[in-house]
Amino acid sequence: MLELDHIAVLGETLEEAVHVVEDALGLPMMHGGTHERFGTHNMLLGMAPLLYIEAIACDPAAPPPPDPRWFGLDDFKGPARLDKWICRVPDLDAALRALPMAGRRVELSRGVLRWAMAVPQNGQLPFDGMFPALIQWHDDVPPPGKSMTGAPVQLQSLTVRHPDAQALEALLKPHLQAPLVGFETADKAGLAARITVNDEVCLL
Template identity: 35%
Template structure:
């Protein structure tokens, strides 16, 4: 099945704590992340950075961690944050774990993935208040919270109103390239993910980010 294209919405870096994530960002990318917020639905909180570039407009970096002040959610947290293996890995240092792709036709892309043998999850409505106004979106979440294809199959999101990058200042960063390993060809055909390269080996995700001091490449686990 071939349908409308999707676009890179944001990269997900998981951290054991948000403070650890901020320190990692300053040391690795040379900038302090901007404000984020809390996700009551998932018991997580984040910090954000604009990554918009000509190749990947309206893209950003999300540094996310379990919110110690939030009650445990009624379902597994997104992006595999509850998995012991990931928790052990990010206890040492934050890590790139996933990419979220933006769709204007979420239901069509969901059924397209199901048709080619992938179960991307069910649409879940979420939102949070920000100083610039409320953000609302639908996101496909699996009941078990796991990521497919080692994280290379993007989680799909559809924004219901303003995109968060509209209120983000220039961070001095720009996403230059993103490549994936492990996304099957039929899933690629469904998503038609703009600007993304596909490799036959290596880590599930590799992202090249232009920073004030040069290019930095982030890798997920192989």
């Protein structure tokens, strides 16, 4: 079963991605860290219910990774924007048997956090990047969505837009348990999040 874990704002630089989040929500993001395996770095912001927002970009201080970066970051261009959604699964191998287009299993860690991620060989998720990335957190410590609580930020809805949104929804429907996620047919692929901060509606 796929459950919404977090959403990601991508940028050509981390500063640009962080600015988009902080400008939209009026709250500072927290230090995340680096991902040596894919040469990226991030910052985070907790969000109810047990979710979080990630700002992520290529790390200019990191050596090039051995293969394409996750989230299609090697080819990301233009303004920083909400561009990816990530779903957690209890068993990544089982999820990949059901949805092999999600990619290959890659084991990752940062500090005390350990997780496995499905990453396509070319770094590009299907449906122009609108297919969810799949993650399985290992149980050593609480993942960010559970540890970063207390921020007055609440996700109200996440809309996945794509010219073939109906096909994407049909593909995911047997596996997806994410009532805040909706699908909308649109000319251009993209994501839109409706978020409240202290009961004030913000759009990301």
